[in-house]
Amino acid sequence: MNEAPKDFIREIIANDIKMGKYGGRVHTRFPPEPNGYLHIGHAKSILLNYGIAQDFKGKFNLRYDDTNPEKEEQEYVDAIKRDVQWLGAAWEDREFYASDYFEQLYQWAEELIKKGQAYVCDLSAEEVTAYRGTLQTPGRESPYRHRSIEENLDLLRRMRAGEFPDGSKTLRAKIDMAHPNLNMRDPVMYRIRHATHHRTGERWCIYPSYDWAHGQSDSIEGITHSICTLEFEDHRPLYDWFLDQLGIHHPQQIEFARLNLTYTVMSKRLLLQLVQEGHVRGWDDPRMPTIAALRRRGYTPEAIRDFMQRVGVTKVESIVEIEMLEHSLRQDLNKRALRRLAVLDPLRVVITNYPDDQIEEFEAINNPEDPSTGTRKVPFSKVLYIERDDFMENPPKDFYRLAPGREVRLRYAYFVKCVDVVKDAQGNALELRCTYDPATRGGDAPDGRKVKATIHWVSAQHAIEAEVRLYERLFTKPDPLDVPEGRSWKENINPNSLIVLQNCKLEPSLADAQAGDRVQFERKGYFCVDPDSTAKKVFNRTVDLKDTWAKLQRKQN
Ligand code: ATP
Numbered sequence: 368m369n370e371a372p373k374d375f376i377r378e379i380i381a382n383d384i385k386m387g388k389y390g391g392r393v394h395t396r397f398p399p400e401p402n403g404y405l406h407i408g409h410a411k412s413i414l415l416n417y418g419i420a421q422d423f424k425g426k427f428n429l430r431y432d433d434t435n436p437e438k439e440e441q442e443y444v445d446a447i448k449r450d451v452q453w454l455g456a457a458w459e460d461r462e463f464y465a466s467d468y469f470e471q472l473y474q475w476a477e478e479l480i481k482k483g484q485a486y487v488c489d490l491s492a493e494e495v496t497a498y499r500g501t502l503q504t505p506g507r508e509s510p511y512r513h514r515s516i517e518e519n520l521d522l523l524r525r526m527r528a529g530e531f532p533d534g535s536k537t538l539r540a541k542i543d544m545a546h547p548n549l550n551m552r553d554p555v556m557y558r559i560r561h562a563t564h565h566r567t568g569e570r571w572c573i574y575p576s577y578d579w580a581h582g583q584s585d586s587i588e589g590i591t592h593s594i595c596t597l598e599f600e601d602h603r604p605l606y607d608w609f610l611d612q613l614g615i616h617h618p619q620q621i622e623f624a625r626l627n628l629t630y631t632v633m634s635k636r637l638l639l640q641l642v643q644e645g646h647v648r649g650w651d652d653p654r655m656p657t658i659a660a661l662r663r664r665g666y667t668p669e670a671i672r673d674f675m676q677r678v679g680v681t682k683v684e685s686i687v688e689i690e691m692l693e694h695s696l697r698q699d700l701n702k703r704a705l706r707r708l709a710v711l712d713p714l715r716v717v718i719t720n721y722p723d724d725q726i727e728e729f730e731a732i733n734n735p736e737d738p739s740t741g742t743r744k745v746p747f748s749k750v751l752y753i754e755r756d757d758f759m760e761n762p763p764k765d766f767y768r769l770a771p772g773r774e775v776r777l778r779y780a781y782f783v784k785c786v787d788v789v790k791d792a793q794g795n796a797l798e799l800r801c802t803y804d805p806a807t808r809g810g811d812a813p814d815g816r817k818v819k820a821t822i823h824w825v826s827a828q829h830a831i832e833a834e835v836r837l838y839e840r841l842f843t844k845p846d847p848l849d850v851p852e853g854r855s856w857k858e859n860i861n862p863n864s865l866i867v868l869q870n871c872k873l874e875p876s877l878a879d880a881q882a883g884d885r886v887q888f889e890r891k892g893y894f895c896v897d898p899d900s901t902a903k904k905v906f907n908r909t910v911d912l913k914d915t916w917a918k919l920q921r922k923q924n
């Protein structure tokens with residue numbers, strides 16, 4: 368690597384390489400528990416671990432931390448794979464499972480018993496907690512702590528053989544009940560769970576704890592730098608202790624601050640509640656912060672990578688404004704999304720002086736940011752749709768768009784002037800009657816007269832009908848978990864986070880749009896074709912056009 372390291376972790380690694388640690392090797396991993404879909408926080412960890420492996424020409428593993436059979440499912444395993452792949456993190460042939468190491472872990476557990484460093488304990492989960500003590504007071508030793516090696520081996524073997532009910536015994540490391548770090552006070556290594564595991568089936572009824580499984584799995588895979596979030600800092604002494612007792616390859620654990628975002632909950636447990644209780648339509652509902660949802664909504668991996676670079680990697684907990692993520696997204700979509708004309712809330716317009724059967728085609732620019740995308744033809748005819756809010760019957764002073772007697776430009780086409788409004792019994796506009804000026808073809812008046820607004824439109828007879836889903840933030844508060852004592856964070860769910868528009872009119876070039884395609888509807892935002900599309904297409908609004916982040920930045924500077 369020629370460039371200077373970009374963050375403190377890369378600095379540590381660059382130094383390790385210089386010192387010849389691990390023979391100069393770099394090997395990282397992403398270790399998800401398959402108990403839910405990955406979220407944008409996980410994306411940070413994935414891109415960090417993968418990015419480091421790339422920068423240092425090392426390797427990157429995907430390892431499922433599947434030690435908790437009751438909460439884990441194959442659906443999640445598959446979803447995780449799709450998401451990591453989509454983010455561009457390539458694990459090549461290194462897809463691993465902690466459950467593949469169960470036998471080795473068990474053998475190592477017997478080894479620790481034989482060295483007098485682990486024992487079978489009959490205390491219940493509540494008793495173990497009670498005996499553990501607090502930060503201020505030391506713990507008490509379990510009455511089972513001094514069982515003989517023979518008895519411990521016999522009991523562990525019988526635990527494995529299924530002789531004991533759930534919760535009746537655990538295997539614990541024998542470390543120090545007065546240790547200032549609570550994690551070192553004889554932590555649990557195995558629990559009894561008569562449960563079916565999504566990979567090992569009924570083969571096991573004892574399952575390793577996170578602490579017992581994680582470091583040893585890292586070691587088995589030859590991981591050099593085990594990068595995780597700050598909440599594991601207190602677990603590092605235990606991580607190190609197990610590896611040292613076993614005398615096996617010893618990766619270095621390094622912690623960084625997790626990603627937090629405003630208006631977002633970032634815990635699989637809470638996301639699962641949103642799904643199970645029907646607050647959203649599923650894990651990949653575009654309002655969710657899951658990677659699957661962001662993809663469905665129209666996010667690009669490039670935008671997420673750009674965002675992570677802006678956020679950086681530190682040891683300081685912080686909350687990042689979601690506007691920053693949206694800023695990265697807009698920057699990327701601006702470069703890649705083709706512009707299209709679409710009317711989301713249509714108002715019919717009849718051009719009274721336009722020949723009944725005439726159709727013209729106008730050349731429209733696909734993307735001004737990328738001339739290589741060329742142009743397309745957009746048909747124009749006597750009956751059009753415009754956006755309902757581009758017209759006002761009694762406009763205030765600062766409204767420059769269409770109004771009775773007022774002239775505006777139709778994008779790429781002509782100047783039109785509103786001469787009459789057809790209304791329903793309640794006085795709502797049903798249809799506008801306009802005249803056009805043939806001399807303004809292409810959008811400018813030869814006599815030099817100006818209009819103050821240019822609006823978009825779609826030819827009625829050529830329009831494609833579509834459903835458009837508009838999303839607002841899922842929560843009404845920047846910190847959704849901020850609720851008064853005794854109240855639920857779910858009270859902060861925004862009841863209006865989804866607005867469905869059924870009668871949208873799109874220009875005909877969108878007829879072939881496929882699920883996942885991203886476009887900009889001019890003046891309306893970025894949109895993405897949803898997989899729910901049938902003969903009638905469904906579009907998700909990815910993000911609108913107003914860059915609130917840029918504005919926030921200007922204000923702060
Ligand atoms: P959650 O707390 O959201 O349920 P988790 O930490 O239980 O997530 P795991 O599957 O155990 O989920 O996490 C896999 C990896 O992703 C871990 O190394 C963890 O440190 C990392 N990770 C989880 N959340 C974040 C986050 N918000 N920012 C950065 N990394 C994260």
Ligand code: MG
Binds near residue numbers: 400
């Ligand atoms: Mg976890």
